[in-house]
Amino acid sequence: MTSPTTTTPPSPEPPPSLIPNLPDDISIQCLARIPRDHHTTLTLVSKHWKSTIRSQHLFHTRSLLNITQHSLYLNIRHNTSFKWFHLHLPNSPFHKTLIQTLPSIPFQPVGPAYAVLGPNIYVLGGSVKDVPTNDVWVLDCRINEWVSGPKMRVGREFAASGVVGGKVYVMGGCLVDNRIKAVNWAEKYDPNVGVWSGVGSEGVECRDKWMHASAVLDGRVYAMADRGGVVYDVGEGEWGKVPKRLDLGWRGRAAVVNGVLYCYDYLGKIRGYDVEKDVWKELRGVEKGLPKFLCGAAMVDLGGRLCVVWERKDSGGKGVDVMCAVIEVGKDEDGGLSGEISWVDAILSVPVGSSILHCMAVAL
Structure with a gap:
């Protein structure tokens, strides 16, 4: 009696080399x-x-080769619709801005917080049909596709957010009317673990207010309310009050570049706040090249440069041009702040009534 023969299935062939004759x-x-x-x-x-x-x-x-490039991502609202754009800014005046229209979030919330961590943009909470949500949407900027992320512990809208030490922090935007919201008024997300966890905030002021702005300075998350604000020192795990001078001078959306927080003042000029000296200083050298931002502008750190984005009616009056300026900023010998506009142009045309909700920079 002969035993049945067994045949070994052929092993799958390895994928071909990326480039022939090269490892x-x-x-x-x-x-x-x-x-x-x-x-x-x-x-x-x-x-x-x-x-x-x-x-x-x-x-x-x-990243190891130090050749990452920074791209802009814009979230723009027109009436009740929301659109996302990915823009490669030109390296010289002889090149054009490359624009890519991205898919929209299935249910775009109103008043979410935003955070950039590695190759991902996080859209945190917001309200859907006037109900605060704990949803998290993540844009993988390597492939420009959205995925649903781990939900926060509580729903929130108009919250503050920041990234410190590879973790996303979010705070505020919810009424502390029960124990769950009280314990989780502030949360953090560790992508290595994949879950949200509460950050102790007992006794913190402003827990009953909405947040209108936030930034990260020297490992601290600053959350600004209509009046006052709080700051969370991640390393020390301690809460404190935002300095009064910073509170009085912070207007609109800000950006932190090389340790200086930039925003525009009530006269429409860009100013920078030195956290160590607790003083505001006007950014000199950009007055002639930029308009007065009385109606607001979005700002972002674009690889060590200050990038300012704003809306302007086009020459025909039938649309809106999204303008962009890239500014080399630095400190002078006298301690002041100076800037030099290296590039400015219209980067996008959108319908009348459109507004920039948020501007982000991602390095890939």
Whole structure:
């Protein structure tokens, strides 16, 4: 009696090399050096190239090589519709801004908080049909696709947020009318764990107010209410009051560049706040190249430069131009702040009545 023969299934063939005659680790070094605005074209070469271009390995390699590029992401509202745009700003006046319209969040909330951590943009809470939600939407900027993230412990709208030490912090935007909200008035999210956890905030003032602005300075999350504000020192785990001078001078949306918080004042001029000296200083050198931002402007740190984005009616009066200025900022020998506009232009055309909800910069 003969025993039945068994056949071993053939092992799957390894994927072909990214670049013939080169080890894949060397090929990735080559691909990482290609500017990011060409990545979409590279994904068309093959499935192997597509998965590599979108991989964490490639972006980690770009970071190690110190060749990451900063792109702008805009969330713009028109009436009841919300649109997202991804923009590659030109490196010189001879190049054009590359614009990509992104898919929208399935249910765009009103008044969410925003945070950027690594390659991801987090949209935190907001209200849907006038009900605060604890939903979290995450935009993977490597592939520009939305996914639903881990829900916060409580629903909130018009909250403050910030990223410190690889964790997302969010605070406020909810009424402390029960124990769950009281314990979780402030929360943090660790992407390595994948869950939200409460941050103790007993005795903190402003817990009954909505937050209109936030920023991170020197490892501290600043949350601004209509009057007053709070600051959370992540390293020490301690809460404190926002300095009165900072509170009085902070108007609108701000950006922190090289340890200085920039915003515009009531005269429409850009000023910077020095947290160590507790003093506001006007940004000199940009008066002739920028309008007075009496109606507001969005600001963001674009790789160590101050990027300002605002709306302006187009020449025909039938639309709105989204304007953008990139400013090299620094401290003078006398301790003042000076800026030099390196680039300014219209980057996007949108319908009349559109407004910039938020502006973010992502390095990839």
